Amino acid sequence: MKFAKLFALILPIIPVTYVNAAPDNPRILVAYYSLTGKTEKTANAIADASGGTLYKIQVEKQYPADKKERRKILEQEIENNELPPLAPTDINPENYDIIFLGSPVWANHISQPVKSFLAKYNLSGKDIIPFVTHSGGGRGQSFNDVAALCSGCVVDMDGWSSWGSGVGKKLTRWTTEQIKSVQ
Numbered sequence: 707m708k709f710a711k712l713f714a715l716i717l718p719i720i721p722v723t724y725v726n727a728a729p730d731n732p733r734i735l736v737a738y739y740s741l742t743g744k745t746e747k748t749a750n751a752i753a754d755a756s757g758g759t760l761y762k763i764q765v766e767k768q769y770p771a772d773k774k775e776r777r778k779i780l781e782q783e784i785e786n787n788e789l790p791p792l793a794p795t796d797i798n799p800e801n802y803d804i805i806f807l808g809s810p811v812w813a814n815h816i817s818q819p820v821k822s823f824l825a826k827y828n829l830s831g832k833d834i835i836p837f838v839t840h841s842g843g844g845r846g847q848s849f850n851d852v853a854a855l856c857s858g859c860v861v862d863m864d865g866w867s868s869w870g871s872g873v874g875k876k877l878t879r880w881t882t883e884q885i886k887s888v889q
């Protein structure tokens with residue numbers, strides 16, 4: 707039997723392993739939502755360490771500055787799982803290979819604007835690296851949320867989680883290690 711014929715016969719039984727590997731020069735986006743500035747600091751440090759493009763996720767209708775009033779609106783939004791519409795942006799996250807995705811932890815989950823972000827774009831096939839900041843309660847369900855809400859994405863479950871911004875050498879090292887791990 708000729709080699710070409712033999713190859714055609716055995717080809718269908720060779721198991722196909724799909725490895726999602728970002729290209730050598732990946733286009734990196736650091737997308738984040740931040741209400742009071744902590745996740746923003748983390749995002750800035752990740753952008754510095756990765757050379758990625760920063761994208762500040764913003765809601766169309768700003769939350770009130772008054773803390774009490776704001777808390778009431780946020781609690782209602784969380785309770786009803788409302789997805790606030792996002793402000794327009796020139797950045798298209800679908801054009802990137804690796805997306806660091808940042809959020810404050812809200813009631814043990816990712817924030818509603820980050821849920822809006824995940825609902826808005828088709829990020830299937832992208833490497834998503836979540837990072838969250840919290841005030842002592844830990845990451846909660848946030849990484850699972852990203853995995854559940856990002857259909858077809860490859861979510862790095864070894865995400866970043868810190869009480870406050872967590873900026874420092876450890877964050878810089880984590881950033882470069884995560885990029886290597888998805889390549």
Ligand SMILES: Cc1cc2nc3c(=O)[nH]c(=O)nc-3n(C[C@H](O)[C@H](O)[C@H](O)COP(=O)(O)O)c2cc1C
Pocket residue numbers: 739740741742743744745746777780781809810811812813814815839840841842843844846869870871
């Ligand atoms: C509505 C709301 C819910 C929150 N829920 C939690 C929580 O469940 N656990 C926690 O540790 N911190 C919680 N926090 C605190 C924030 O996660 C924390 O302050 C975070 O670092 C703020 O990030 P930012 O400054 O980028 O908005 C909550 C804050 C808000 C406004």
